[in-house]
Amino acid sequence: MQNSLLHNRGFLYGDALFETVKILDGKILFLEDHYFRLMASMRILRMEIPMNFTMEFFEKEILNEVKKEQFEASARVRITVFRKEGGFYLPKDNNIEYVISVSKIEKPIYQIENSSYEVDIFKDFYVSKQLISTLKSTNKIVQITGSIYADENGLDNCILLNEDKNVTEALNGNIFMLKDNKLITPPISEGCLNGIMRKQIIALAKTIEGLTVEEVNISPFDLQKADELFITNVIKGIQPVTKYRKKEFETNLSQTLISKLNTKIRLG
Incomplete structure (x- = not known):
């Protein structure tokens, strides 16, 4: 050593x-x-x-x-x-x-790949609902064990919960849910990472006519009612979820937002 x-x-x-x-x-x-x-x-x-x-x-x-x-x-x-x-x-x-x-990075511009991406809930450990959970510290044992669980079960990612059994985030990014023209993401107070891409996507989504953006609690049951789910981080940009349990999802809003994101970067 x-x-x-x-x-x-x-x-x-x-x-x-x-x-x-x-x-x-x-x-x-x-x-x-x-x-x-x-x-x-x-x-x-x-x-x-x-x-x-x-x-x-x-x-x-x-x-x-x-x-x-x-x-x-x-x-x-x-x-x-x-x-x-x-x-x-x-x-x-x-x-x-x-x-x-x-x-x-082999693919510099943000893009969405047309491939399946399946997630499920990771229940073995929970994200603590406190300020420290929102930081990018090197204590990521929940994400590590969750990643191993996902790999063992043929999943592309897992969704993490806090001690109240509310959705906080995915293993490697923030999570967004589209339902009836409402884009919803958990508030920082739920223990999710204070993500840089989360901030960008919220701002871009607010420019889309007819779409409202809310930071409110999400339960695991809400996810199955969603029209669209996606995960955000700075490296990938947006990763659409195509399947959660038996529910399959569209990717229309993800495509719109990734286009807006690339435009912002080019103009930036």
Whole structure:
């Protein structure tokens, strides 16, 4: 085992946060949203934010790594921020360090693939209905065990519940439900990730005439009554769900929103 891991607080205690960003044509998509979410999360976890950790610094550090790998056209970048080593549950130092990893994305523009995508509920563990659940921390054991469950059962994804048995999110993104011209997604207070793409999709959906957008609780039973279900994250954009239990879904709104999303990026 590498000696650096033996004392790393992210490895030992999950005392770390991360942001996953998408690079397109040498730019970080939704830069401000990613930066301010990371800063807010660090404050919530009482990490000491360095004075030089400005948005410009955040952008420069990420793009430098992208340039080194020659992935400027399109890439997935993860920046992981962790408290400096020392202490047990009580840290000796609230100052931070960080690492950046880069991988290539083969399909840079957001698009929807015409393939089946089946989900079901993951019931073994629940998402806690609290502020910490909304952060991108490195404590993702619910998502890990849920992903294993999905793989074992031939599913493409699973939907997570909170302790009230309400829908919170999917394993790798926020969830939206269309029913009777209402687009519904769980509120952040239900414990779902405060997603960057969630924010973008809510804003874009509000520009569609005849469609209302609501952030309200969703029960597992509501999902079977939906006209459409889809999952959002920054890397994929929108992933339509085609089947939940015995119900099959349309993808019309997903197609409309992905088109609006790509237009916004091009104009951005």
